[in-house]
Amino acid sequence: MTRSMRKIPARDSDDSMGLPTLRLLTCGSVDDGKSTLIGRILYDRGLVPDDQLVTLERDSRKFGTTGDDLDLALLVDGLEAEQQQGITIDVAYRYFSTDRRSFIIADTPGHEQYTRNMATGAANCDLAILLIDARKGVLDQTLRHMALVSMLGIRHVVLAINKMDMVNYNEAVFNAIVTDFSRHASGMGFRTLVAIPMSARFGANVTARSTYMPWHQGPCLLDYLETIDVADEAVDAPLRFPIQWVNRPNLDFRGMSGTVMSGRVRVGDEICIADTGLTTHVARIVTMDGDRESAEANDSVTLVFTEEIDATRGDVICHVADRPVVVEQFAAHLFWMGAEKLLPGRSYFIKVNGRTVPASVTEIKHRLNISNQEKMAAKTLRLNEIGFCNISTTRALCIDPFEHFRNSGAFLLIDRTTNATVAIGTIAFPLRRASNVHLQHMSVTKEVRSALKQQKPVVLWFTGLSGSGKSTVANLVEMKLAGQHAHTITLDGDNLRHGLNRDLGFTDADRVENIRRVGEVSKLMVDAGLIVLSSFISPFEAERRMVRELLDPGEFVEIFVDTPLEVCIQRDHKGLYKRALAGEIKNFTGVDQPYERPENAEIVLTPDDGSAEKMAERIVNYLRDRQVVAAD
Amino acid sequence: MAISEHLRQLEAESIYILRETAAEFQNPVMLYSIGKDSSVMLHLAMKAFYPSKPPFPLLHVDTTWKFREMIAFRDETAQRMGLNLIVHVNQDGVARGISPIASGSSVHTQVMKTESLRQALDKWKFDAAIGGARRDEEKSRAKERFFSHRNAAHAWDPRNQRPELRRLFNTRIAPGESMRVFPLSNWTEMDVWTYIAAENIPVVDLYFARRRPLVKRDGVLIMVDDDRLPLHFGEVPDMILSRFRTLGCYPLTGAIESNAETVDDIIEELRLSHLSERQGRLIDADESGSMEKKKREGYF
Numbered sequence: 001m002t003r004s005m006r007k008i009p010a011r012d013s014d015d016s017m018g019l020p021t022l023r024l025l026t027c028g029s030v031d032d033g034k035s036t037l038i039g040r041i042l043y044d045r046g047l048v049p050d051d052q053l054v055t056l057e058r059d060s061r062k063f064g065t066t067g068d069d070l071d072l073a074l075l076v077d078g079l080e081a082e083q084q085q086g087i088t089i090d091v092a093y094r095y096f097s098t099d100r101r102s103f104i105i106a107d108t109p110g111h112e113q114y115t116r117n118m119a120t121g122a123a124n125c126d127l128a129i130l131l132i133d134a135r136k137g138v139l140d141q142t143l144r145h146m147a148l149v150s151m152l153g154i155r156h157v158v159l160a161i162n163k164m165d166m167v168n169y170n171e172a173v174f175n176a177i178v179t180d181f182s183r184h185a186s187g188m189g190f191r192t193l194v195a196i197p198m199s200a201r202f203g204a205n206v207t208a209r210s211t212y213m214p215w216h217q218g219p220c221l222l223d224y225l226e227t228i229d230v231a232d233e234a235v236d237a238p239l240r241f242p243i244q245w246v247n248r249p250n251l252d253f254r255g256m257s258g259t260v261m262s263g264r265v266r267v268g269d270e271i272c273i274a275d276t277g278l279t280t281h282v283a284r285i286v287t288m289d290g291d292r293e294s295a296e297a298n299d300s301v302t303l304v305f306t307e308e309i310d311a312t313r314g315d316v317i318c319h320v321a322d323r324p325v326v327v328e329q330f331a332a333h334l335f336w337m338g339a340e341k342l343l344p345g346r347s348y349f350i351k352v353n354g355r356t357v358p359a360s361v362t363e364i365k366h367r368l369n370i371s372n373q374e375k376m377a378a379k380t381l382r383l384n385e386i387g388f389c390n391i392s393t394t395r396a397l398c399i400d401p402f403e404h405f406r407n408s409g410a411f412l413l414i415d416r417t418t419n420a421t422v423a424i425g426t427i428a429f430p431l432r433r434a435s436n437v438h439l440q441h442m443s444v445t446k447e448v449r450s451a452l453k454q455q456k457p458v459v460l461w462f463t464g465l466s467g468s469g470k471s472t473v474a475n476l477v478e479m480k481l482a483g484q485h486a487h488t489i490t491l492d493g494d495n496l497r498h499g500l501n502r503d504l505g506f507t508d509a510d511r512v513e514n515i516r517r518v519g520e521v522s523k524l525m526v527d528a529g530l531i532v533l534s535s536f537i538s539p540f541e542a543e544r545r546m547v548r549e550l551l552d553p554g555e556f557v558e559i560f561v562d563t564p565l566e567v568c569i570q571r572d573h574k575g576l577y578k579r580a581l582a583g584e585i586k587n588f589t590g591v592d593q594p595y596e597r598p599e600n601a602e603i604v605l606t607p608d609d610g611s612a613e614k615m616a617e618r619i620v621n622y623l624r625d626r627q628v629v630a631a632d
Numbered sequence: 633m634a635i636s637e638h639l640r641q642l643e644a645e646s647i648y649i650l651r652e653t654a655a656e657f658q659n660p661v662m663l664y665s666i667g668k669d670s671s672v673m674l675h676l677a678m679k680a681f682y683p684s685k686p687p688f689p690l691l692h693v694d695t696t697w698k699f700r701e702m703i704a705f706r707d708e709t710a711q712r713m714g715l716n717l718i719v720h721v722n723q724d725g726v727a728r729g730i731s732p733i734a735s736g737s738s739v740h741t742q743v744m745k746t747e748s749l750r751q752a753l754d755k756w757k758f759d760a761a762i763g764g765a766r767r768d769e770e771k772s773r774a775k776e777r778f779f780s781h782r783n784a785a786h787a788w789d790p791r792n793q794r795p796e797l798r799r800l801f802n803t804r805i806a807p808g809e810s811m812r813v814f815p816l817s818n819w820t821e822m823d824v825w826t827y828i829a830a831e832n833i834p835v836v837d838l839y840f841a842r843r844r845p846l847v848k849r850d851g852v853l854i855m856v857d858d859d860r861l862p863l864h865f866g867e868v869p870d871m872i873l874s875r876f877r878t879l880g881c882y883p884l885t886g887a888i889e890s891n892a893e894t895v896d897d898i899i900e901e902l903r904l905s906h907l908s909e910r911q912g913r914l915i916d917a918d919e920s921g922s923m924e925k926k927k928r929e930g931y932f
Contacts, residue, residue: 020637020638020641021638021641090775090790090791090793091775092767092774092775093767093768093774093817093818094768094774095767095768095818095820097822104818116795117793119795120777120793120795120796120797123795123797123798124796124797124798244651244655245651245654245655245681247681247683247684248684249683249684249685253683255683257651257680257681258651259644259647259648259799261799286682286683287679287682288678288679288682288683289679298641298644299644300643300644300647300648300651300680302682313655337795349804351800351802352800354652354655356804406798407798407799410797410799410800411800412795412797412800412802414802414804419802419804419805419806420794421794421795421802424795424797
């Protein structure tokens with residue numbers, strides 16, 4: 001069932017090592033025999049060193065699952081937990097060369113729980129071997145891996161239908177599985193797709209044609225892998241050269257070091273910095289081995305320009321005629337790998353082309369049902385789910401579609417608190433709506449408005465548990481400020497939920513959106529020159545930080561009203577704790593939803609500060625000290 | 633000699649990783665262990681930042697039991713290349729009299745290598761340590777990422793590694809945490825030697841076959857590099873034509889009988905060899921999984 005087989009171009013006739021290294025991964029469900037297959041190739045080709053064979057014999061007796069035979073999977077299962085549990089947890093890389101080619105194999109986990117590790121393996125490969133247990137046929141996990149492999153840009157797939165020995169090498173079983181799989185694989189963008197029946201345990205059709213399956217006409221696995229051409233089109237795509245490191249050894253030399261992600265650059269080319277539009281020409285392409293006339297995709301070089309232009313790490317160099325779109329919003333596929341679910345509106349870091357900036361998912365268009373490729377409505381993405389989303393960044397980025405730019409069209413999302421990578425993303429297309437809505441420049445500025453009011457605009461952000469006294473203290477502060485003719489406004493959580501935020505509930509996602517709106521409103525009020533008093537439980541650090549970053553430095557004053565939970569429960573002015581503890585109210589902060597304590601609050605109020613009156617006094621003094629309002 | 637497409641790809645990948653490290657961390661350091669992998673890594677660093685010098689110092693964690701030729705080569709290399717070399721010795725371990733002979737390989741390695749490395753990283757507050765480890769060396773190494781996150785206690789959590797894309801690495805760390813960086817992850821022993829041949833990279837002479845004074849203990853050929861190695865009763869070192877496949881502390885590093893006197897000889901020998909690279913390392917031999925244990929505790 002070869003769809004389109006291309007001939008291998010003779011790149012280097014006298015040296016077969018000139019064929020590019022094949023990076024491939026093996027994937028499939030638990031127990032499909034991935035590790036055994038790799039072990040089989042290494043073993044058959046005599047690539048297992050003698051001392052490792054001794055270890056293998058000993059380990060086969062200790063952990064083995066193949067009776068008296070060598071358990072070849074143990075050659076590749078490296079972590080102790082893997083050997084004991086008999087499953088691969090993390091992607092392991094294997095290296096070997098035959099006379100015809102060098103290989104890097106990523107052996108990836110089949111266990112659903114570890115799909116994110118499988119994605120790491122896939123992201124670095126050009127070809128995937130998808131294993132199927134002949135007895136079980138196409139499983140959910142097979143389709144999950146197929147979808148992921150497709151999403152991550154792999155265009156060449158080998159369907160390895162393994163354990164044929166368990167079905168008497170029956171051709172009909174093989175054909176049925178191939179038919180079933182082909183039905184799912186259409187539309188996945190695979191350029192080649194070849195099915196091979198095999199038995200990794202007994203070595204049938206792995207490194208040599210099997211006599212058990214004369215009905216199979218095609219090559220054995222290794223023959224196929226040694227000859228397939230997987231050359232990507234990166235060289236033919238437009239030039240993208242993200243600046244990785246500015247090279248300045250002395251005053252006479254200033255170069256831009258980086259790797260050509262796609263295309264080709266030559267001395268004399270007119271290039272521009274996509275981010276700023278500045279243009280210049282390439283004067284030299286420098287390497288330690290001497291200057292070059294040109295460099296192409298995957299070359300690591302240093303560019304020197306004829307006229308110096310302002311450029312920094314993360315800027316993308318391209319040809320003037322073929323620039324990427326530079327926008328703040330785009331659509332992308334996300335593979336979610338965070339332990340915590342995706343929260344639309346929450347601020348994450350996006351890393352793309354060496355640039356790391358805050359970004360958020362503004363909308364989930366759909367989630368992919370992996371089993372049948374159907375598009376489902378979704379409010380969030382959980383671990384190992386794939387979704388199609390709109391993403392908004394805090395500064396404009398070069399946006400290249402992943403389909404044509406496998407290097408520069410991919411990105412990571414990173415949790416800002418834990419630094420964990422929560423998603424791998426691939427860019428689909430830019431959203432132009434942002435670039436068409438230009439910010440209006442006003443003549444009367446924030447500075448003018450606040451000068452008229454003889455005060456500095458700030459947001460006093462009161463955070464703390466329900467019943468901690470936020471609103472009480474905020475009310476007293478506002479009264480004192482009004483008493484000295486300051487211009488103030490109070491934003492109260494409960495009040496806003498009756499109006500602006502009437503459509504929001506109390507799920508994590510709605511809480512994030514609630515705070516985002518309040519943050520934007522606070523920013524408008526600050527632009528008006530006002531002192532804004534905002535009282536919100538605001539339990540998540542990420543959202544408090546989001547509001548802080550909307551404002552200029554010094555404008556956000558976080559006031560943590562740190563009243564112990566027991567005291568709040570005791571007070572319970574609104575009777576809410578009673579109902580929450582009885583299970584009548586869900587998602588109640590402090591009861592069944594966490595409150596993340598602020599680490600960097602400007603002011604922390606505890607019962608030691610005394611009465612609410614004393615607390616309010618402390619805040620007003622803070623504002624006077626910083627000349628937000630005039631001292632009396 | 634022109635390098636193959638395969639080596640060219642590996643070279644470009646390593647240079648990318650080295651530049652990424654220099655750009656993303658405040659205070660990186662390159663762990664220089666004097667061996668062939670370190671030689672290649674240093675050569676790649678010279679290429680990555682040319683015409684600048686590598687923007688980080690070299691750190692050698694000296695156990696005081698390295699071959700004398702290694703130390704001479706180290707000092708000569710740093711001087712020739714004009715690089716800043718930091719040498720760190722665990723003085724506490726020296727004071728306690730820790731040695732591979734008195735304390736055994738496992739305690740010696742723990743105190744003089746693992747703990748010593750942690751001391752050095754803490755002392756100079758390095759937030760990224762670049763090492764020459766390769767995934768093909770050992771099974772648990774095969775699971776390392778290019779950028780391997782370590783918590784504030786320098787421990788590795790093999791079950792919770794960060795996803796990586798070919799050109800995208802999450803290098804963010806919290807204060808006190810650090811990263812181990814492995815630019816040679818995808819190189820094999822054969823790649824290293826063919827690259828050394830193609831690029832004419834200097835390596836310690838111990839890799840080449842010479843007549844050396846060796847004693848055989850538990851089937852391993854140990855070189856009598858100085859008079860700290862106590863000879864057993866009646867034991868006389870033999871001058872044997874031999875070389876080393878990996879280099880470490882001399883009492884813990886087995887020589888192999890060989891007549892490979894040049895890099896080309898070594899490559900030919902490797903083609904015919906049926907033993908893996910680390911088989912001469914006594915510290916790995918305890919049990920399979922022992923490398924993973926050491927790594928979780930902060931061994932490189």
